[in-house]
Amino acid sequence: xxxxxxxxxxxxxxxxxxxxxxxxxxxxxxxxxxxxxxxxxxxxxxxxxxxxxxxxxxxxxxxxxxxxxxxxxxxxxxxxxxxxxxxxxxxxxxxxxxxxxxxxxxxxxxxxxxxxxxxxxxxxxxxxxxxxxxxxxxxxxxxxxxxxxxxxxxxxxxxxxxxxxxxxxxxxxxxxxxxxxxxxxx
Numbered sequence: 001x002x003x004x005x006x007x008x009x010x011x012x013x014x015x016x017x018x019x020x021x022x023x024x025x026x027x028x029x030x031x032x033x034x035x036x037x038x039x040x041x042x043x044x045x046x047x048x049x050x051x052x053x054x055x056x057x058x059x060x061x062x063x064x065x066x067x068x069x070x071x072x073x074x075x076x077x078x079x080x081x082x083x084x085x086x087x088x089x090x091x092x093x094x095x096x097x098x099x100x101x102x103x104x105x106x107x108x109x110x111x112x113x114x115x116x117x118x119x120x121x122x123x124x125x126x127x128x129x130x131x132x133x134x135x136x137x138x139x140x141x142x143x144x145x146x147x148x149x150x151x152x153x154x155x156x157x158x159x160x161x162x163x164x165x166x167x168x169x170x171x172x173x174x175x176x177x178x179x180x181x182x183x184x185x186x
Contacts, residue, residue, distance in 0.1 A: 023176045024155040026079045027060070031176040038069045038076045057085055061108075077179035081172040092167025095132050101170055102126055102143065105159055109147045115157065118146035136163060154178060 024031045029041045039049055039056065047058035047067060056067040064085040070078040083101070084092060093101060103125040109115045110123075117124065124145035126132070135141040142160060149155035159172040 021178050022150075022152065022155070023178060024149050024157065024174050026081075026174040031076055031079050031174050032179065033076055034074060035069050035071050035076060038079070042067060042069075072179055072181045075176075075179040077176050077181075079174040081174075083170050083172075092164060092169045093161075094167060098161050098168035098170065099126050099128075099130070099132060102145070102159075102161060105170070105172070106145050109145070109157070114149055115147040116151040118148065118158075132168075133163070 021032075027042075027045055029038070029045070031038075042056050042058075043049055045058075047056040049056050053066075054068070056069075058065065058067070060067070060081055060083070063083040066082045066085045068080040068082070069076055070080060092098070106123070106125045110117060126143060132143070136143075144158060144160045146156065146158035149157055154177045156175045156177060157173065158175070159170060161168050161170045
């Protein structure tokens with residue numbers, strides 16, 4: 001009987017370890033579980049939740065940011081970080097600032113051993129001569145940079161920026177591709 005219980009315990013333990021996926025992490029927190037669980041974990045890291053906007057605010061990577069937690073079928077699939085926090089500053093970056101911030105993020109990710117660039121050794125930075133507003137408004141160009149956390153293709157972290165009325169805002173996305181929509185609702 002003791003052997004049977006031991007075998008069942010080992011079997012359950014083995015199956016549960018296979019069931020757990022190593023997922024993308026944001027500030028050491030797995031991008032997984034329910035939205036309320038993620039919000040509680042972020043609050044424990046010092047972020048404050050605003051029920052009116054359904055977002056969290058606080059400091060991340062030296063900037064005041066706004067954080068949004070996105071779900072699919074009740075499970076967290078994305079943590080979106082927007083900088084600057086437009087609700088506090090009421091304005092975004094100008095073209096020079098966003099270029100500097102974007103390039104600095106590229107450098108930070110490329111120098112961090114936890115990340116591998118989607119473009120290999122090719123730089124994802126924006127050149128000094130690039131006219132961002134012209135490229136975006138006339139040529140509909142979108143600027144993006146992408147990295148794999150721990151070199152795992154299912155642990156995607158990427159960022160882009162957009163122009164809103166009061167300036168440019170950078171969005172960093174920490175995606176859990178295991179929880180992403182895969183057309184099951186179509």
